[in-house]
Amino acid sequence: MNIITRRPDNIFLFGNPVGHSKSPLIMNAVFSKLGLNAVYIPVKVERNDLFRTLSMFKLFHYKGANLTIPFKSALWEKYLCKTNLQLMSWLGNKISRHRRRSSFLVPNEDCSDECIWAELIDINDYDPSFFSGSVNTLYWQEVRGEQRLYGTTTDGGGFVRNLEDYDVSLSGKDVMLLGTGGAAKSVGYSIMRKKHTRIYVCGRNEGKRNDMCACLNEALMWTDYTSEDKELTSKCIPVPGKLGISDDFNRLIPRMDIIVNATPVGMHPNVDQCILPYTAPIHAGQTLVDVVYNPLATEFLKFGKSRGCKTVPGLGMLLHQACGSLHYWYPEETKDIPDTDILKIMRKALGYD
16 A cells, blocks of 8 residues: 655646636546646636736745636736737747747736736747747746746647547638637637638637737747748638627638637536527538537537537547646656546546546
8 A cells, every 4th residue: 555645746727717627527537547646726716816826826836737717818918918919029029030938027916007027937939828828737847957837738739639539630621710718829829730721710809809810820920930841821810790690700600611619608507508699500511619528518519410510529628638738747757658548547537438
């Protein structure tokens, strides 16, 4: 019998709400099965308390964390005090000639009027978070003998791998992306990295739509510049008007190959909500993808199935992004463990195996 004598590593989920999340269930099952002395703890954080929470997290040097709604893009948009488009201009100046370490500069809330800044979280150059403006994973990395707190996103990779599990290809496709939040940005950037894709972004806020598309189009220029693949000719296009009722929306949606709900609409407890109006002209031959995983069969996916569409639930994205985060927190301990084995543990914890 193995007796654990040291305190377990604390790994947190920061969000609001967090009560619906399946992440504690799957991550604690993985920790136990792999023999990792760790505990995954959901923490509801008020919207104005993120800076204070992360400062405490860093002070006590906790092992790692995930960020969920509504904080995935808050670090860029609020604490860096830049819009995404301004961020890309800033980014271009930083990496045009030399690689430099990049940091989130977070205002001291007690002295915000005087704009006193303090380094809080680092981002590696060319990290997906740099280009998507979204962070869902915090981890520690050694830099010149010093442990520094870094941020990244595993959402986009989890989204793509989930589609691969369902034999859905993105290359050369027309994709309608519903949403402009942190998950939508990570998903959008991952889609843009596939050859010859066209993303049409729908959202309630015109400014956020336009800003997100400009950011992703600019990001692709830098991705292309730093990539060996020079054929990343994807485009991101904002769709004018309100989702579901504008002429542009109704004209475009029948032409889409893939429609992605990257919003929390339909998530527990609001399980009767659907992001699309039931009059939307979707049809057989299209694929509907949801990032919501609770419930497994959302109203969005049920609507698609009733019209003969292929449907992809969000559970696989959750599991793949969680697996990605695990590798950041325990790179040495998990480097020889196949992801398929980790995913099997997660599915069994959820009762799907």
